[in-house]
Amino acid sequence: MKALWAKAALSSLAVSILLAGCGSDSGTNTATDAHSDAGSGRKLQVAASFYPMYEFARQVAGDLAEVSLMVPAGVEPHDWEPTPKDMALLSKADVFVYNGIVEGWAEQALSSAGSGDRVDVEASAGLERDATGGEQASDGDHAGMDPHVWLSPVLAQREVEHIRDGLSKADPAHSADYEANAEVYMAKLRQLDADFRAALGQASHKTFVTQHAAFGYLAREYGLTQLPISGLSPEQEPTPAQMASVVKEIKSLGISTIFFEELVDPKIAETIASETGAKTDVLNPIEGLTKDDKAQGLDYIGLMNQNLTALEKALNA
Structure with missing residues (x-):
């Protein structure tokens, strides 16, 4: 029942966004316009689904992008659903960063707030994901799969790399900056990994x-x-x-x-x-x-x- 409600709500939101776009005289602030300005001093607009994705994106982006958090602080992300405001944010974003699996709303939202120019980054794509944290490759069937890859400092580094690549794709003029920022943050994650190994190994x-x-x-x-x-x-x-x-x-x-x-x-x-x-x-x-x-x-x-x-x-x- 919840899944059906979510699909209906997202479809309704998509219609609202479409009508709002049709009523605009100038057509400004669309995803296409955002991308055309990305290399001309305008900051990249990044929407991140929930906190870890926001933090990783913020670290990689530095001061080159405005990163917006969709799931508010203090809200359990498994149950959250996007509002019309969230859908509007997503439709105007240059980049959308999400983990995958946690965001049960994401697939329908991406379709409803579609933009051929937006770069969508599923940060956990290609990583080992299963119901127990064991060794099983992702095959696209998310039923029963464990999304919590960000809690491994090692896998968090892979997510940061995916985000780096997504930002660089959306804003190639600053790819070297994203590379440098990502390396600085991944060094901190490597130190975190080393601290966990030293403390828990014995x-x-x-x-x-x-x-x-x-x-x-x-x-x-x-x-x-x-x-x-x-x-x-x-x-x-x-x-x-x-x-x-x-x-x-x-x-x-x-x-x-x-x-x-x-x-x-x-x-x-x-x-x-x-x-x-x-x-x-x-x-x-x-x-x-x-x-x-x-x-x-x-x-x-x-x-x-x-x-x-x-x-x-x-x-x-």
Whole structure:
């Protein structure tokens, strides 16, 4: 039902955008005009779906582009749907950056807000994506696939490369700048990767429990095992049998920490913690910034370092 509603809403939005375009006398601010001006001092207009894509695009673009975030801060991106304003933004963008799979609305939105000149960058395209973070190539069938590749600093570098290539395609005059900016940021991601390897390589335990199965790629990268309470979607709730199984394994392994995330109700994690005598802590899937995150000046790197501190503490307890 939700999928049908989303398609109908997007179709309606497309009609509104088309009518608005037909009513314009000058035809300015269209995607075509944007591209024709890209090399003449006008900043590239980049729309990014949700926070990690926004941050990666912002780092690569530097001051050469205006990067707009579509999913607002503090909003869980799995359930978000674009408004007419968002569709208008997308229709006028020179570049659209999205992860893939997370944005269930993206395919229909791209069709509805179509522009032959816009460069659409699916940042996770071609990367290994599956339901557990294991080794399975993407084949275009997204059902049950894990989208959370940005939580691996190694795969995040590949996403940055894809974004770099997309910006360079849209604005070839500044391709060297995008290349340089991407390299600076990827150096930070390589350092982040090195920090994770050094801190987690000698951990006393190798299994961590999460409320949401978002950390499969991170776990695989660093030789860990993610034990999720619920599935890939934060909305999925475990059955009583699944809850009992997780409780049994937690007690068997002597796990002392149950991780939850800030944008999702922690009641399931708290129930499991109560059943096992464990404590709870935050492990952030970095799907969006909270008001507190923004107030503290935190970004992707800062939040990943917080995740590293939390994991190191839990795995050595």
